[in-house]
Amino acid sequence: MADSADCEVRDSWLxxxxxxxxxSLAYAAVGAVALAVVAARRSVSRAFLxxxxxxxxxxxxxxxxxxxxxxxxxxxxxxxxxxxxxxxxGWHVGRLRPGSDAxxxxxxxxxxxxxxxxAVSAAGLTSAVAxxxxxxxxxxxxxxxxxxxxxxxxxxxxxxTAIAGFTWVAGRGDTALCDGTSLFQWHGVWHVLxxxxxxxxxxxxxxxxxxxxxxxxxxxxxxxxLGGLTKVLTHAFYRSVEVVGRDRIPRGxxxxxxxxxxxxxxxxxxVASVLGRVPRFLAKxxxxxxxxxxxxxxxxxxxxxxxxxxxxSTANNRSVFAACHRELARxxxxxxxxxxxxxDAAAMERLKTGAARIALGALPVAPDLVLVxxxxxxxxxxxxxxRAVIMIGAPIEPHADHPLGDDDEPERxxxxxxxxxxTDALEAVSPEFAxxxxxxxxxxxxxxRLRVESHGGSVSFGDTEVLARRIAAAPPAARADVLAAFRIxxxxxxxxxxxxxxxxxxxxxxxxxxxxxxxxxxMGSAVVAGTIxxxxxxxxxxxxAGAVRATVTKGTVRxxxxxxxxxxxxxxxxxxxxxxxxxVVVGVLVAxxxxxxxLVWQPLTALVAMVWGRLRVRDRAGLLRPAIDARAAxxxxxxxxVRDDAVSLLPKDVP
Numbered sequence: 001m002a003d004s005a006d007c008e009v010r011d012s013w014l015x016x017x018x019x020x021x022x023x024s025l026a027y028a029a030v031g032a033v034a035l036a037v038v039a040a041r042r043s044v045s046r047a048f049l050x051x052x053x054x055x056x057x058x059x060x061x062x063x064x065x066x067x068x069x070x071x072x073x074x075x076x077x078x079x080x081x082x083x084x085x086x087x088x089x090g091w092h093v094g095r096l097r098p099g100s101d102a103x104x105x106x107x108x109x110x111x112x113x114x115x116x117x118x119a120v121s122a123a124g125l126t127s128a129v130a131x132x133x134x135x136x137x138x139x140x141x142x143x144x145x146x147x148x149x150x151x152x153x154x155x156x157x158x159x160x161t162a163i164a165g166f167t168w169v170a171g172r173g174d175t176a177l178c179d180g181t182s183l184f185q186w187h188g189v190w191h192v193l194x195x196x197x198x199x200x201x202x203x204x205x206x207x208x209x210x211x212x213x214x215x216x217x218x219x220x221x222x223x224x225x226l227g228g229l230t231k232v233l234t235h236a237f238y239r240s241v242e243v244v245g246r247d248r249i250p251r252g253x254x255x256x257x258x259x260x261x262x263x264x265x266x267x268x269x270x271v272a273s274v275l276g277r278v279p280r281f282l283a284k285x286x287x288x289x290x291x292x293x294x295x296x297x298x299x300x301x302x303x304x305x306x307x308x309x310x311x312x313s314t315a316n317n318r319s320v321f322a323a324c325h326r327e328l329a330r331x332x333x334x335x336x337x338x339x340x341x342x343x344d345a346a347a348m349e350r351l352k353t354g355a356a357r358i359a360l361g362a363l364p365v366a367p368d369l370v371l372v373x374x375x376x377x378x379x380x381x382x383x384x385x386x387r388a389v390i391m392i393g394a395p396i397e398p399h400a401d402h403p404l405g406d407d408d409e410p411e412r413x414x415x416x417x418x419x420x421x422x423t424d425a426l427e428a429v430s431p432e433f434a435x436x437x438x439x440x441x442x443x444x445x446x447x448x449r450l451r452v453e454s455h456g457g458s459v460s461f462g463d464t465e466v467l468a469r470r471i472a473a474a475p476p477a478a479r480a481d482v483l484a485a486f487r488i489x490x491x492x493x494x495x496x497x498x499x500x501x502x503x504x505x506x507x508x509x510x511x512x513x514x515x516x517x518x519x520x521x522x523m524g525s526a527v528v529a530g531t532i533x534x535x536x537x538x539x540x541x542x543x544x545a546g547a548v549r550a551t552v553t554k555g556t557v558r559x560x561x562x563x564x565x566x567x568x569x570x571x572x573x574x575x576x577x578x579x580x581x582x583x584v585v586v587g588v589l590v591a592x593x594x595x596x597x598x599l600v601w602q603p604l605t606a607l608v609a610m611v612w613g614r615l616r617v618r619d620r621a622g623l624l625r626p627a628i629d630a631r632a633a634x635x636x637x638x639x640x641x642v643r644d645d646a647v648s649l650l651p652k653d654v655p
Contacts, residue, residue, distance in 0.1 A: 006020055006066070006171050006172065006173065006185075006187040007171050007172065007173045007175075007178040007179070007180050007185060007186065007187055008020050008066075008180055008185050008187065008188075009180035009181055015063075015066065015067035015068075016066065016067055016068055017066040017067070017185075019183060019184075019185040019187075019188040020062075020066035020185055020187050020188050020191065021062075021063050021066040021067040022063075022188075023185075023187075023188035023189075023191040023192055024058075024059050024062035024063040024066060024191050025059055025063065026059070026191050026192045026195035026196075027055050027056070027058040027059035027062060027191070027194075027195045027198070028055070028056045028058075028059025028060060029059070029195070030055050030059075030195045030196070030198050030199045030202075031051075031052045031053065031054070031055030031056035031057075031058070031059060032052070032056065033052075033199060034048060034051055034052030034055060034199070034202050035049065035052035035053065035056075037202075037206075038052060044206060045101060045102070045103035045106075045209070046103065047091075047101075047102075047103030047104065047106050047107050048103070048106075048202070048205075050087065050106075050107060050110055051084070051087050051106070051110075051202065054080050054083050054084050054087065054110065055080075055084060055195075055198060057076070057080040058077075058080035058081050058084060059195075060076070061073070061075075061076030061077045061078075061079075061080050061081075062077050062081075062191065064076055064077070065077035075118070078117050078126040079114055079117040079118050079126075080114075081117070081126070081130070082113045082114065082116060082117030082126050082129050082130050082133070083110050083111075083113040083114040083117060084110075084113070084198065085113055085130045085133045085134060085137075086109040086110050086111070086112050086113020086114065086116070086117075086133050087106050087107070087109050087110040087113065088106075088109070088133075088137055088201060089109045089113070089133040089134075089136040089137045089140070090102075090105045090106040090107065090108050090109015090110060090112070091103075091105060091106035091109065091205060092136070092137050092140035092141060092144065092152070093105055093109065093136065093140050094106055094108075094109075095140075095144065095149065095208070095209070096140060096143055096144060096147065096149075102209070109133070112133075113129070113133060116129040116133075117129055117130075141153050149208070150207070150208040151208075152201070152204045152205060152208050153204075154204070156200075157197070157200055157201065157204060160193065160196065160197050160200060161197060163193060164190060164193035164194050164196075164197050167186050167187075167189045167190040167193055168186075168187070168190045168194075170186040171185065171186035171187030171188075171189070171190050182581065183581045184581045199218070200218055203218050203219075219301060220277075222278075222299065222301070223277040223278040223279075223301070224276075224277050226272065226277075226278040226299075226300060227272050227273070227275065227276050227277035227278050230269045230270075230272040230273040230278070231273045231276075233269055233273075233559055233562075233563065234269060234270055234273040234388075236562070236598065237266075237384060237385070237555075237558060237559060237562065238385065238386060238387060238388050239385045239386060239387050239602060240387045240388075240460070240461065241270070241273070241387070241388045241389075241390065242387075242388070242389045242390070242460060242461065242462035243274055243389075243390045243392070244389065244390065244391045244392065244462055245391060245392035245393070245429075246274070246392060248372065248392045248393070248394065248395055249274075249275065249372055249392060250370050250372070250395060252331065253331060253368050253369070253370055254327075254328035254329070254330075254331050254332060254333070254362070254366040254368065254369045254370070255279075255332075255333045255334075255369075255370055255371075255372055256324075256328065256333075256334050256335075256336070256355065256358060256359050256362075256369060256370070256371045256372070257271060257275070257279060257333060257334070257335035257336070257371075257372050257374055258335075258336060258337075258338050258355050258371060258372070258373050258374070258422055258425075258426055259271055259335065259336075259337055259373070259374040259375070259376060259426075260337070260339065260348050260374075260375055260376055260426060260430040260431070261337035261339050261341065261342045261343070262342060262343060262344055262345070262376065262378070262381075262431070262552065263342065263376070263378055263381055263552060263555045263556075264342050264552050264553055264555055264556035265555070265556035265559060265560070266378075266555035266556060266559060267337065267342070267376055268281050268283075268335070269559065270376055270388065270390060271335055271374060271376070271390075274374065274390050274392075275333060275335075277333075278300055278301065279332070279333035279334055279335040280301050280302070280303055280323070280324065280327045280332065280333065280334045280335065281300065281301075281302045281303070281334075281335050281336075282302070282303050282304075282305045282320070282324070282334070282335070282336045282337075282354075283297070283302050283303070283304065283305065284304070284305055284307060284310060285304035285305060285306045285307070285310065285312050285316075286310050286312075287302075287304070288304055303320050303323055303324065304316075304320060305317060305320060305354065306320070307340070317354075318407075318408075321357065321358055321361055321408075324358045324361075324362065325358070325361055325362045325365055325366070326365075328362040328365070328366040328369055329362070329365035329366050331366075334358065336354060336355050336358065338351040338352050338354060338355040338419075338422065338426075339351060339352070340352045340354075342552045343552060344381065344436070344551045344552045345436075346431065346432075346433040346434060346435050346436050346438065346439045347427075347430075347431065347432045347433060347434075348423075348426065348427060348430050348431075348432070351419055351422060351423050351426070352419075353415045353416065353419045355371070355419070355422055356398070356410070356414075356415045356416075356418035356419040356422060357409065357410055357415050359371055359398040359418060360398060360400050360404070360410035360414055360415060360418060361404065361408055361409065361410060363398065363399075363400060364404065369397075369398060370395045370396065370397055371395065371396040371397075371398060371422060371425075372392060372393070372395050372396075373392070373393035373394075373396070373422065373425040373426040373428070373429055374390060374391070374392055374393070374429065375390070375391040375392075375393065375426065375428075375429030375430035375431070376388065376389075376390055376391075376430070377389050377391070377430070377431050377461075377465050378555075379443075379461050381551050381552065381554055381555055382545075382551065382554060384541065384542070384545070384558060385602070387460075387461035388461070389460075389461050389462040389465050391429035391430075391462075392429065393425045393426065393428050393429040394425060394428075396418075396421055396422065396425055398418055400414045401413070401414055401417075402414055431465070431469070432469060432472060432473075433468075433469075433472050434472070438472065438483065439468070439472075441483055441486050441487075442468040442471045442472055442479075442482065442483070442486075443464055443465065443468045444486060444490070444500070445468070445471065445482055445483075445485075445486040445634060445637075445638055446463075446464045446465075446467035446468040446471060446638065447459055447464045447500065448486075448489070448500050448504070448631060448634055448635070448638075449467065449634070449635050449638040449639070450463055450464060450467065451500065451501070451504040452504060452631065452635055455504075456504040456505045467638075467642070470641075470642045471638060471641045471642060474641035474642060475641075478637075478640055478641035479641060481637045481640065481641065482634070482637045482638055482641050484637075485630070485633050485634040485636075485637040485638075486634055488630050488633070488634075489627070489630040489631055489633070489634045492626050492627040492630045493627055496620050496623045496624070496627060497616065497620065498613070498616050498617055498620060498627075499613075500631075501609075501613060502612075502613030502614070502616055502617055503617060503624070503627060503628070503631070505610055505613050505614060505617070516603070516604055516607050519600060519604075520600075520604070523596060523600060526593055526596050526597070527596060527597045527600045527601070529593055530590075530593030530594045530595075530596055530597035531597045531601070533569065533573060533590055533593065533594070534566070534569055534594045534597065536565075536569070537562070537565035537566055537568070537569045540561060540565045541558055541561050541562045541565060544557050544558070544561040545557050545558045545561070566591070566594070569590065569594075570587040570588070570590050570591050571587060573586060573587060573590040574586045574587030574590070
């Protein structure tokens with residue numbers, strides 16, 4: 001029979017209510033986090049030690065209550081919880097007094113809450129006491145806003161409160177949502193959400209008092225989670241992602257990342273995947289006019305940039321720059337695409353001065369600031385599973401020859417000088433070709449040269465890109481010789497119906513064939529099932545990307561549609577194939593099946609292509625000599641173009 005208070009059936013195994021008891025540990029976890037933060041940050045009021053200790057006691061008391069029964073267990077469950085609400089109410093009242101520390105008032109509120117909770121615990125009226133203290137919180141917050149104090153209860157906190165309140169009501173034993181025998185218990189969800197609510201309030205309170213010297217707890221956690229998601233997305237949509245010079249990203253210092261911008265939304269995802277967390281990106285303000293994008297931009301902590309070309313007032317950028325300075329003062333990371341727009345040009349567009357102005361303006365509060373240039377190159381913006389390389393250049397330590405003006409703006413000459421320095425550093429790690437045709441031709445020529453050197457083995461896109469840029473930096477005559485040799489070679493291959501990879505490929509190793517057969521035998525069912533289930537999502541991605549004409553937008557559409565379609569596939573599969581909590585497990589298993597299929601199909605299709613290429617080359621053995629000679633001429637032209645060390649800038653600058 002379901003418990004009339006919190007639904008879950010009581011049994012005799014370990015805890016009377018297992019789900020509700022174990023979920024109570026969420027309070028203890030929040031208390032431990034709060035205690036650790038107060039101990040680590042001297043700027044935080046010591047009164048919050050009581051907040052953390054009481055949260056730990058609430059976790060223990062709630063576990064005792066749901067694990068057993070009796071008045072004493074209920075006392076330890078109710079009193080700490082009301083004490084926490086009293087602490088929050090006292091803090092809100094205490095901060096209304098100008099220039100005063102809200103800590104003592106918070107402790108008084110804590111004592112009032114404990115006394116009130118202890119007095120009415122046996123009568124079951126603790127909810128009424130908590131309700132009165134909650135009303136005090138609301139009234140105090142209203143007065144705080146009228147006095148133009150920093151708001152604590154922002155929209156996300158209010159929404160979280162509403163959702164947590166719903167789960168508390170849904171977890172009552174007399175509601176239609178109650179299922180006392182299920183592993184999913186609404187009251188257990190209430191424990192987790194209300195614990196998160198306590199942590200969110202603690203985080204906002206530190207922010208409101210100016211005691212937050214490091215990135216906010218929830219902001220930091222969100223950045224880490226989203227950073228992990230960007231890693232998953234990057235490796236899901238790209239066959240390989242090489243990072244060159246990762247050790248050039250400093251640790252423990254404020255960092256301003258500047259990167260080239262050639263692939264829409266894909267670029268910030270790739271940058272975040274390299275950093276391992278989401279930095280504070282700057283994006284054009286017009287994105288906030290899209291209602292669907294607003295919550296996503298807020299969740300990622302993106303800051304708007306107002307441009308005159310969009311009809312916006314650039315004066316609004318002062319608050320944005322100030323937000324960047326605060327983030328950098330906390331030793332955070334800010335990222336900007338200084339070209340100001342995304343494009344598929346063969347070289348970078350002219351850089352705007354925004355990055356330099358942010359850096360110079362932040363020096364008074366972040367004197368150890370460092371700028372890190374990141375160059376991003378894509379093998380293809382059209383193919384779904386192409387390759388990418390991220391090159392991290394030499395860090396720049398900005399300095400100013402003149403003090404900031406009265407408006408906190410740097411001297412124009414200082415901003416121009418630093419912008420030129422950023423341009424040079426970013427060009428050293430970004431694609432720099434004369435035309436799009438030259439870019440693709442030189443990449444293909446570089447790939448041919450490297451495949452010959454590796455005797456038909458696999459060639460990384462990073463090595464290919466570096467060699468292509470070295471050729472592009474060669475004298476015009478040498479570069480023209482490479483392009484002419486490549487055109488002849490490409491024509492010969494086209495005439496006999498083979499490509500460069502097929503011509504260069506060696507005999508297929510027997511062990512690869514045997515390994516692929518064994519992989520299919522062992523995981524064939526999982527691969528087929530994962531492929532079939534995800535086939536509608538894959539087709540939707542292909543159709544959506546194909547419907548977009550602009551090359552720089554295809555990657556954005558591919559990732560957004562793929563993310564939505566993937567989540568929809570896992571949710572629908574879970575609902576159709578299982579019920580209750582098992583539906584969540586099934587949804588996760590379907591996602592794992594999709595990952596397995598992705599990992600298996602890639603080497604398998606590469607092996608099939610290799611075998612097919614060998615067959616085509618064997619079938620055309622009598623026609624190969626002109627193509628082989630043309631390839632030798634191309635290799636000679638490439639070697640001649642990069643023979644001079646003066647054009648070997650990238651290998652030296654990018655380890």
